[in-house]
Amino acid sequence: MEPVVHTLSDNTFHITGIGLFDCDVVFDCGQCFRWYKESEYWIGISGTNIARVMTIDDGIEIVCAPDALEYWMHYLDIEYDYISARDALRGDSDISTLVDISPGIRFLNQDFFECLISFIISANNNIKRIKSIIDKICKTYGTQIDGMYTFPSASILAQCTDSDLRALGAGYRADYIIETARLYTDGYDYEPLYTRDIVAARAELTFFKGVGKKVADCVLLFSLMRKDAFPVDTWIRKVMHDLYDDTTLSDSAIGQLAQERFGANAGLANQYLFHINRTNLK
DNA sequence: TTCCAGGGTCCTA
């Protein structure tokens, strides 16, 4: 089934034929930190584009500038066949029930640099506080557009001092943000990461300061469409230890087991395990 | 007061 775009007005579109897109889950499951809900719409900004998104039958309603629709189609990962991916996961006895509990989980293709910095901030942190720190950084160093703030450019963050970012709550991650921004502005090209072997892609990202295997996998999964990535955080570690009845499994071993078991759908399996357990929906 | 959070770095054995 192919996505179908219905134009309702000059800035309102319905996209159908994509199965369930559960906005309440997609925008609040820990993959992004800057979307908020107002009435029935979720509102977000990426680059200089602003969109309002709402779940409808078999798809979404999106309100945005008409020339930004293609941008948002990519950002919202409309072209990916989640219906087939979910069907594949239903063949796994431990995941099948989770798919039915929350079938509308999907991924976003976020801006690479924003995603990279956001997950550096996520290290040993909680989602509420991550959102707070990113919000302060955007309000301090971003540009205001229609009441919202852009994510600051790498060149702006590269000029910050350690104390600048510590004052916004970044703590010891301030230096990681600055060093990563400086390296990025030197001319980093992330395009090869779309197709590179997952192990090599992960290793390359860990070259950035403050980026380990877990953060690298988050960036690959949440901004570069790498659905074979499997981030291992504290929640996933607990779930996998429980699943395999082995609390001695290392993070590397967990990642290896996930790759072998879920393959190209490892990321989606990861998100089901993370979301269902974190929100205690079992 | 202690533990914990979508962990990473650095040092040591």
Add this chain to the structure above:
DNA sequence: TAGGACCATGGA
């Protein structure tokens, strides 16, 4: 290569 101390901060 593996394990452990340390790192900021605020909510539970």
